[in-house]
Amino acid sequence: MAIEFAPRSLPLERRLQTLAVLQWVYSFLGLALTCIFLFFALLFTRFWIISVVYGIWWFIDWDTPSKGGRRSKYLQSHVMWRYLRDYFPIKLVKTVDLDPRQNYLMGFHPHGVLVAGGFTNFCTEATGFPELFPGITPYLMLLPLWFRAPFFRDYAMSGGLIPSDKESAGYILKKYKGGQAIVIAVGGAAESLYAQPGTFNVLLKNRKGFIRMAMEHGVSLVPMYSFGENDLFDQVDNPKGSLLRKVQDKLQKAMGVALPLFFARGVFQYSFGLIPYRRPVHTVVGKPIKVPKNSTPSNEEVDKLHQLYMEKLSKLFEAHKTQYNVPADRHLTFL
Template identity: 60%
Template sequence: MLSALNAPGCRRHPGLLLLPKEEREGGGGSGGGVGQRQSQQRAGGGSSMPRAGCKSAGSWSKGTGGPEPGQISLVVFIGLLFTRFWFFSVLYSIWWYLDRDKPRQGGRCSKALQSWVMWKHMRDYFPISLVKTAELDPSRNYLAGFHPQGIMAPGAFVNLCTESTGFSSLFPGIRPHLIMLPFWFRVPFFREYLMMGGLVTSDKESIAHILNRKGGGNPAAIIIGGAQEALNARPGAYTLLLRKRKGFIKLALLHGAALVPMFSFGENDLFDQVENSPGSWLRWIQDKLQKTTSFSFPLFHSRGIFQYSFGFIPYRQPITTVVGKPIAVQKTLNPSRRRRWTSCTSATSRNYATSSKPTSSSTTSPSTNTWISAERLPRGQAGVREPRGQCRDLRRLPGGVC
């Protein structure tokens, strides 16, 4: 599934070059096209696109900074109570109570909102692109695993909740639903915005509702690493929390939903994060807060609107989200023994994590193989599987695989 992806970078944030062996040696691919482009770039004849994240990257675009919409919604709701329009908040409270179960019942997706021009500006800011490697049968439902979490996961939002990258054109008849914490669906007004974008709560009942929908074409997309994985997000490094994450595997088995792996290159390159290595006092505090509140608190920073030394606007780094080949899952409703259930879950988990290693022969279309890796590998030894450790710098990996 991983292809020859050349993500431009700058001196501070190097690009990510993922090439199969034959193309790194200049002989494979489509007529040696990659080698040709690399030679042209060294000679000054490469693409005219500015290097992402550098000062030549251009001005800030809409939809990538500013206060959180949830915070604005809450301020508006409370503020209306102290004005002559207080009845709007009261009426909405009644509506919210009557409609409280809707986020667990598939929400109410709005094609009009997903097609807003604003999302195209957000797409072009990074830019964000979507790559298809296999067909998805619109008569079936799927459980998609999105990796990595990153800090804010704009790749997941733009590709799955908007039409700016042409998801419905690439996958006709498929209507994705991104899973989100139930807390955000309790925020007044903001919950309506989330549901119109196709987001639903992360309750088991909510996911089961999507996977059991008649007619098919309803993938539930879960960001597997979640809040804990965000604490490992930093440029040039991919540490995936996957080995012990088997809850989504069990859901796929219960409902017979095929698993669809998704990997978003560049997701971790948007922000710098304060060093918080495992065992440090900062990481200890962050882990405690994450376990207590279900939210992670990464200390991140990036660039500002008019300067590049500090701020909270994401760096302009390309994000390429690759959708892998579905992995068939046999429906297992009532396993006769717990051992059989555990064995079935473990086998499916191993298949999801390791059965499809990246190979590629094209610079534009990744192969239909899926992706990746052990949960962690030691730094500087990427490509060597170890039971414990960290999977780091992909630029050192043969073919971009750990």
Template identity: 60%
Template sequence: MRIEFAPLNVPLRRRLQTAAVLQWVYSFLALAQCCLAAFVLLALSDWWMGAVLYAGWLWLDWDTPTSGGRRSEWIRRWRLWEYFRDYFPLRLIKTVDLDPKKNYIFGFHPHGVLVAGAFGNFCTESTGFSELFPGLRSHLLMLPFWFRVPFFRDYIMCGGLVSSSKASLSHLVSRPGGGNVAVLAVGGAPEALDARPGALTLQVRSRKGFIKLALKHGAQLVPVFSFGENELFDQMDNPSGSSLRRLQNRLQSIMGIALPMFHARGVFQYSFGLMPYRKQISTVVGKPIAVSQTPSPSSEDVERLHSVYLQSLTELFEEHKAAYGLDQDQHLTFI
């Protein structure tokens, strides 16, 4: 394979963009393991009392990820995230104003490999979420597993990340006075295994838990489509039934997280590596679907609202796809 090296005269601005994304990829793939190792080493060292004190803090703070988290506006506004935004670049597009007196569930599609659009738009202020949607606070839902890792949990909560458990989502969308936005990557881990350039298949037909909670608490549903999300990485061929896919599904069932075999470019060369391609991501926030609170929704209520949601998501995609480089004959497929 011929290796294409990066030129030596790359502007400093682009080098800083690459560094910002590199630390994000590292945080996503390895920071949790490093934090866990640091805690173990601390517990085995002469500074073991620090580990004991942190364990006590962890016990007292255990429910915070399911109770709205603990966000830090200072960290969300780091200059670092502006370089992260400009690497792709990343944009957040509003189609209508949202009432800050209501609570919302944003259904984010597609999941992609590392959910770059959801992180950049809703866990940082680099694309101006607070200016576009004044009075609303965004919270990206993440697998509960990650909030059990010492130190790592505190860092990710600073960006507005919270547990994706039922209790966590219910807490957010039942807030009196409104103002909360729960961002849920609906396709979840299984969809990440199919994330590759050109993919338009969404795992959403059987995902109805968020619909039921929206009805139960009267939260407004908002479809969100992130154009370019699947263009960031290539992935090894893993069709359904293949040995690799069976292994991935097995590991996912055991650990609860997906392990896509992805690759793209490197830091100093463009031929291979784990850095995403520089592809524009345009995250379009659609119109809210009015939801009447139904404390005990029936299966018919859930099915009806789910159908309306799928129709709204389809309309959002069809309305905006031409503006972001897709052909008229490209359509979403729901499974």
């Protein structure tokens, strides 16, 4: 196979975009492990005091991720995220206003491989979330596992990430009377195994925990669909029943982390690598679904609201799909 190299004459702007994406991919795939290694490696050097002091701080600060985290305005508004946004590009699309006097539970679909739209729209200010939805503070949920990694936990919190558990979401929804939005990639890590270009699979049929949470707190549900999210990477074919898929499913159930075998382009060439393709992503935020507070919803009540949510998500997809180059005969597939 002939390798297609990037031309030397690329503008500086595009090179900076690629650099921003490279650090973002690394932060997802390798930064946590690097931080863990660094923490223990420092103990065997003359800089051991850094890990010891951090360890004490870590113990004192242990519960902070589940209590709203500790976001950094400086990091969220950093110029590197604008280069990340423009690489694809990624755009946040508002269809209605959100009332800052209320709290929201926003469902992000699909997960994709690395949740590019979710991260860029809700962990950075690059796509203009504060201007589009003034008075609303978003919190993107991340697997609790990653908040057990020294140093990395602080980096994750600086972007407004919180653990994806009921306690962390409940703390925010109970403490604040309005202006808070919990963002959940509902399909989770398992959905990334379905992320193939040109597909519109949503792992939702049996995902009802977020529905029950919305009812218990009486917060509106906001469906979102991120057009182009599944087109950023190719993935080794892994149909249900294949040996690869069986191994991936077992690993996902055992560790909680999916391991899709994905690939796209490289930094200096376009033929192979782990850098995503330059393909547009449009994250469309739908109309809130009002949810009356019900501290003890029955299974039937949860099922009814869950069905309504799927219908609203499907209508959102149908209303915008042709605008984002989805063939008219393609529809969402609920798994």
